Amino acid sequence: MIFEQIATGGCQSYLVGCPDGCVAALIDPEIRQIDRYLGALQRDGLRLRYVIDTHTHADHFSAAHEIAKRLGVAVVTHRDSPAPYAELRLQDGDMLVIGNIKLHAIHTPGHTRDSMCLLTSDRLFTGDTLLIGATGRTDLPTGDPDALYESLFNGILKLDPALKIFPAHDYKQRSSSTIADELANNPRLQKRDRVEFVEMMRHLNLTAPTHLTEALRTNMTGGKTVAQLLAEAGAKTPFMSLAELSARVARSRDIVVLDVRERDAYAAGHVPGARHLPRGQLELRVNDELPDPTARIVTVCEFGKISTLAAATLRDLGFLRAAALDGGMKGWREGGLPVETT
Numbered sequence: 001m002i003f004e005q006i007a008t009g010g011c012q013s014y015l016v017g018c019p020d021g022c023v024a025a026l027i028d029p030e031i032r033q034i035d036r037y038l039g040a041l042q043r044d045g046l047r048l049r050y051v052i053d054t055h056t057h058a059d060h061f062s063a064a065h066e067i068a069k070r071l072g073v074a075v076v077t078h079r080d081s082p083a084p085y086a087e088l089r090l091q092d093g094d095m096l097v098i099g100n101i102k103l104h105a106i107h108t109p110g111h112t113r114d115s116m117c118l119l120t121s122d123r124l125f126t127g128d129t130l131l132i133g134a135t136g137r138t139d140l141p142t143g144d145p146d147a148l149y150e151s152l153f154n155g156i157l158k159l160d161p162a163l164k165i166f167p168a169h170d171y172k173q174r175s176s177s178t179i180a181d182e183l184a185n186n187p188r189l190q191k192r193d194r195v196e197f198v199e200m201m202r203h204l205n206l207t208a209p210t211h212l213t214e215a216l217r218t219n220m221t222g223g224k225t226v227a228q229l230l231a232e233a234g235a236k237t238p239f240m241s242l243a244e245l246s247a248r249v250a251r252s253r254d255i256v257v258l259d260v261r262e263r264d265a266y267a268a269g270h271v272p273g274a275r276h277l278p279r280g281q282l283e284l285r286v287n288d289e290l291p292d293p294t295a296r297i298v299t300v301c302e303f304g305k306i307s308t309l310a311a312a313t314l315r316d317l318g319f320l321r322a323a324a325l326d327g328g329m330k331g332w333r334e335g336g337l338p339v340e341t342t
């Protein structure tokens with residue numbers, strides 16, 4: 001078996017491949033590592049058959065949908081997953097066949113209703129049901145401490161104690177553990193009484209994960225993150241540096257500086273000679289404001305992000321010389337460059 005564990009911060013993804021069948025499954029991929037997964041598959045001569053999310057992640061961005069689109073493979077989730085892009089929805093007892101490798105789905109609700117663990121001969125991919133020295137939390141949407149108790153103590157903890165466990169998260173650079181080790185040392189598993197366990201889980205007082213809303217939105221719908229949207233706009237837009245724009249503004253007017261911030265921000269201070277067209281009105285007013293599609297346009301916003309979206313929109317509209325100011329007005333002011341007020 002080809003096995004690779006790929007860590008991204010605290011997230012753990014797993015590539016499981018069969019060298020005989022040249023096929024693989026990818027478990028809990030993370031959005032920033034897509035190229036790394038694709039590289040690993042190519043390096044090992046593997047064709048991806050399944051991309052699997054062990055549950056709806058609330059704290060990071062799943063790459064399952066994007067990889068599935070790119071490679072034409074099925075996204076696998078538990079049957080209870082809300083993700084509309086999941087093509088293969090498993091129930092407890094279902095099995096995936098990846099060449100010589102068999103992955104058995106065990107439904108383990110608790111951290112989320114759609115949590116599942118995946119069992120091969122010698123290892124268990126536990127998602128966030130069981131972590132090294134911890135368990136998944138149960139205070140996020142669809143979490144249920146009583147169900148987690150059941151999934152652990154009457155479920156996966158009854159499997160072979162020698163079984164290696166590989167969780168979806170580890171924040172201390174540990175790669176794996178065993179059922180026996182966790183039973184002996186995991187502080188959360190020392191509460192073996194159901195009522196005590198549930199009480200403990202209800203009073204963990206954990207802080208909400210960063211990006212909770214965005215992670216749930218994108219993982220539940222297959223939509224894009226704001227960072228993805230910006231990256232896509234940035235990939236089809238050139239930028240202009242602060243120094244370059246400053247030099248060009250000083251020596252000629254053969255450039256349209258388009259400030260796309262709101263009126264108050266524009267009035268408080270803009271690049272000398274900049275015209276004002278808020279991002280929200282760009283499509284409405286473009287025909288009146290920008291009649292010449294050959295004009296060289298540099299869009300400006302506060303931080304250089306909204307101006308990237310604006311420049312990308314202009315390029316889509318046919319302004320093929322549109323660019324965005326790198327660093328935005330914040331960089332412009334901090335660089336001590338001249339500011340005009342109205």
Ligand SMILES: [Fe+2]
Pocket residue numbers: 055056057058059111128136
């Ligand atoms: Fe999770």
